[in-house]
Amino acid sequence: MPFSDAVDSRVILTRLRAALAESGEGQERLDRIVNLIADGLVAEVCSVYLRREEQMLELCATRGLNPEAVHQTRMRVGQGLVGRIAELAEPINTPDAPRTKGFRFMPETGEEVFSSFLGVPIQRLGEVLGVLVVQNREAREYTDDEIYALEVVAMVIAEMAELGAFVGPGAMEIARPHKTPFFVRGLVGQEGVAEGVVLLHEPQVLVNNPISDDPARECARLRSAIVALRAEVDQMLAADYLTASGEHRDVLQAYRMFAHDKGWVRRMEDSIESGLAAEVAVEKEQSATRTRMSRVADPYLRERLHDLDDLSNRLLRLLAGVDANSGRDIPENAILVARNIGPGELLDYGRTLKGVVLEEGSVGSHAAIVARALAIPLVIQAARITREALNGDVIMVDGDQAMVHLRPEETIARAFREKVEMRAEAQHAYAALRDKPATSRDGITLNLHMNAGLMADLPSLSKCGALGVGLFRTELQFLIRTTVPKRTDLAALYAHILDSAGDKPVVFRTLDIGSDKVLPYMKRGEEPNPALGWRAIRVGLDRPGIMRMQVQALLRGARGRPLNVMFPFVTESAEFEMGREIVLREVAREKGLGNVLPAGLRIGAMLETPSLAYAPDRFFELTDFISVGGNDLKQFFFAADRENEKVRRRYDSLSISFLTFLEGIVRRCAAHGTPLSFCGEDAGRPVEALAFAIVGFRNLSMRPASIGPVKALLRQIDFEELRAVFDATRAQGHRSFRPALEEWLAARGFQF
Ligand code: PEP
Ligand code: MG
Numbered sequence: 001m002p003f004s005d006a007v008d009s010r011v012i013l014t015r016l017r018a019a020l021a022e023s024g025e026g027q028e029r030l031d032r033i034v035n036l037i038a039d040g041l042v043a044e045v046c047s048v049y050l051r052r053e054e055q056m057l058e059l060c061a062t063r064g065l066n067p068e069a070v071h072q073t074r075m076r077v078g079q080g081l082v083g084r085i086a087e088l089a090e091p092i093n094t095p096d097a098p099r100t101k102g103f104r105f106m107p108e109t110g111e112e113v114f115s116s117f118l119g120v121p122i123q124r125l126g127e128v129l130g131v132l133v134v135q136n137r138e139a140r141e142y143t144d145d146e147i148y149a150l151e152v153v154a155m156v157i158a159e160m161a162e163l164g165a166f167v168g169p170g171a172m173e174i175a176r177p178h179k180t181p182f183f184v185r186g187l188v189g190q191e192g193v194a195e196g197v198v199l200l201h202e203p204q205v206l207v208n209n210p211i212s213d214d215p216a217r218e219c220a221r222l223r224s225a226i227v228a229l230r231a232e233v234d235q236m237l238a239a240d241y242l243t244a245s246g247e248h249r250d251v252l253q254a255y256r257m258f259a260h261d262k263g264w265v266r267r268m269e270d271s272i273e274s275g276l277a278a279e280v281a282v283e284k285e286q287s288a289t290r291t292r293m294s295r296v297a298d299p300y301l302r303e304r305l306h307d308l309d310d311l312s313n314r315l316l317r318l319l320a321g322v323d324a325n326s327g328r329d330i331p332e333n334a335i336l337v338a339r340n341i342g343p344g345e346l347l348d349y350g351r352t353l354k355g356v357v358l359e360e361g362s363v364g365s366h367a368a369i370v371a372r373a374l375a376i377p378l379v380i381q382a383a384r385i386t387r388e389a390l391n392g393d394v395i396m397v398d399g400d401q402a403m404v405h406l407r408p409e410e411t412i413a414r415a416f417r418e419k420v421e422m423r424a425e426a427q428h429a430y431a432a433l434r435d436k437p438a439t440s441r442d443g444i445t446l447n448l449h450m451n452a453g454l455m456a457d458l459p460s461l462s463k464c465g466a467l468g469v470g471l472f473r474t475e476l477q478f479l480i481r482t483t484v485p486k487r488t489d490l491a492a493l494y495a496h497i498l499d500s501a502g503d504k505p506v507v508f509r510t511l512d513i514g515s516d517k518v519l520p521y522m523k524r525g526e527e528p529n530p531a532l533g534w535r536a537i538r539v540g541l542d543r544p545g546i547m548r549m550q551v552q553a554l555l556r557g558a559r560g561r562p563l564n565v566m567f568p569f570v571t572e573s574a575e576f577e578m579g580r581e582i583v584l585r586e587v588a589r590e591k592g593l594g595n596v597l598p599a600g601l602r603i604g605a606m607l608e609t610p611s612l613a614y615a616p617d618r619f620f621e622l623t624d625f626i627s628v629g630g631n632d633l634k635q636f637f638f639a640a641d642r643e644n645e646k647v648r649r650r651y652d653s654l655s656i657s658f659l660t661f662l663e664g665i666v667r668r669c670a671a672h673g674t675p676l677s678f679c680g681e682d683a684g685r686p687v688e689a690l691a692f693a694i695v696g697f698r699n700l701s702m703r704p705a706s707i708g709p710v711k712a713l714l715r716q717i718d719f720e721e722l723r724a725v726f727d728a729t730r731a732q733g734h735r736s737f738r739p740a741l742e743e744w745l746a747a748r749g750f751q752f
Helices: 009-021 026-040 080-088 144-162 215-238 249-259 262-273 278-295 299-320 343-352 366-374 410-432 459-464 475-479 487-501 537-542 544-558 573-592 617-622 630-637 656-672 686-694 704-714 719-731 738-747
Strands: 045-053 056-063 074-076 092-094 116-124 127-136 182-185 187-190 193-200 334-338 353-358 378-380 394-398 403-406 445-452 469-473 506-509 563-570 601-607 625-628 676-678 699-702
Touching: 009 026, 009 144, 026 045, 026 056, 026 127, 026 144, 045 080, 056 080, 056 127, 074 080, 080 092, 080 116, 080 127, 116 144, 116 278, 127 144, 144 278, 187 366, 193 353, 193 410, 215 249, 215 262, 215 278, 215 299, 249 299, 262 278, 278 299, 334 343, 334 394, 343 353, 343 366, 343 475, 353 366, 353 394, 366 378, 366 475, 394 410, 403 410, 410 704, 445 459, 445 704, 459 487, 459 704, 469 487, 469 699, 487 506, 487 544, 537 544, 537 563, 537 573, 544 563, 544 573, 563 573, 563 625, 573 601, 573 617, 617 656, 625 656, 630 656, 656 676, 656 686, 656 719, 686 699, 686 704, 686 719, 686 738, 699 704, 719 738
Parallel strands: 193 334, 334 353, 353 378, 445 469, 445 699, 469 506, 506 563, 563 601, 601 625, 625 676, 676 699
Antiparallel strands: 045 056, 045 127, 056 074, 092 116, 116 127, 182 403, 187 378, 193 394, 394 403
16 A cells, blocks of 8 residues: 655644543554554554653554564664664664564564564663654655654653553553663862752743644744744843853854754744644754764764753743743752852752753863852763753762662662661760860860851861861852942941851951952953863953952951961962952951951962972061962962863872972971961871871861861871881882872771
8 A cells, every 4th residue: 555645743733732631541542643643644553652662662553564563573772773773763664674784573463564674762861761662564664754743753752652652551651761770970179968859050941732723822832932932042142141040152153043043943843833833843854963863973063062052951941931940949958969060050049959961061160160159069060961860869979989879779779768867876976076076085176167158167166176267268158149249238248247257257368369260350361271261360460450359348348357368379479479469458448437457367378389388488478477378379380271181180299299299388387377278178088197197287277078088197196206107208219199098098997
């Protein structure tokens, strides 16, 4: 029997909708569907295969094949023509099925008499849920129109499956990826563990009505959504929204290019013409994009396809009138899942979140800085997570190991919970040490301070037992706003911080921007090497307006109390002297205005470049204190970008060369009586903290959560014994202190 020449998918879809509206169980619905597709496409066979297990497809309904084979015939993904369609997510169209590569004879179906074969994947958003097949006796190739019509019908079946239309007694549970456990290992953004439920930053849109009988109206909806989408993208570009959104300019440029892509829009309009609702037309394109995405090896192209996928999500939300963030209930134990997120958006969620998992992100990104400030576990570079996770899914985040378990099996969940419990017990033990000194068995005491960046961090000060705030990063208040904060607001904030700290000292670091921290409202040119570029005090000295304003806010916020101000990224002594001059001028000005001055003012510098270690003696005499910014110092010492995954772990802070260099800094400070501390992330790692203490550091500043572990380890140590191990390791010419140190700790049964 000839296959029809002109296929009108709209007629089939109209009948399909009527059939689906009738009551009945999932099996009845599927039976009706294969009948009407067979009729509509003049096919002798129409069959639906569904993915009943992750790697297994099952014949679930057929017209034309042996009915006995239904729910009996099964094939693995990749096996036979049907299995290959599921694997490749691509149609197979052949006039001679038995002679087509991959064909596998299934005697129970009686399909050997049908020569021509057309199968298309039933897929939604890039996930193959099953395969839809038509077959005819006569050897012929199906036309493009016929393939298209079958794809459109398959799209509707996929949407109906998502809505649960085929579920019923004894039948139709489809093994969708969204139902099975998913595990991914990303990169550590912030340590810690958390169990909770998924909260998608950009929720998916569920389509209730995939079939439309009014293409003109659907096209009009699509067009006005596209207009809104283009306006949104233009606005993002014009507002230089870059930092606030966490997006990069090239992403926005790609958005704009895709939003204006005529081919993309035309293909969606064609889908609407063939009877699909506008949302499903967008999803059909999105499915194709995702299939391509999984095949493209080139990282740049993959990124761009990712951008297109993002843009489709935005378009879907515009069509459905869903605002990603408004009016949502945030569950109590929410773990945020996003492709990427800006610092402001993350702060809006605030401490309601238990953890964050990002598909992208980098260690130094603003989101990571905020997550660190919020002290919640963060895993970055968690591939596919936004596609696998659904709102409300159980999720377990292990920020220590960078592991994410989505919908975990019971054994995994149990092991994870044990780990959480062990940590809780350890926290308990650390809490008991809160008021005890960080003193080794042989009497060496370290002063442990905490790092902070938000008002919300201050309550940790009394809880963790820190002696003060050794580093307050002031840039977060600047990064999360779209305009420069007001002096009065900043002064009030600084005053509030000092109020909360009580008698404990706080060291305020002046604005550290540039490099990765770009202010949305500060125009700056592209720099080939931002980490080596116009940043921190360099910006402050070239554009002193903001620096002066901040210094005024600090002086006023002190309200007559002691004030510690520190300049970031000082590379040579002249920079420090100029910065100091600015502060002293502002002090004089405040005095002239009759404003109350701080009770004591100390002006310090961060040592973050090797050059400053060799500054003239005068620098060490002039500065009131020095804090080693180990994160930056290490990247410049080893010439290894702290944000580049390829190199950032390549060199060890415990290398003898780095420790010897640090020891030199300690000696110079000691010679001039300059107070010295270490405030990079390494200070909070117990083993590293011990090594820094060995070379002479007595003041460390770290995340609040690290104070307990560092103190607990130190209190078990005989310091002089360990120092002898260090001296011997260096004398023997070893490259690193780590093996000897860890061996020494392990031999004594110390946990580290
Ligand atoms: C550092 O570089 O070690 C530091 C504390 O500063 P930041 O991490 O903010 O650059
Ligand atoms: Mg730094």
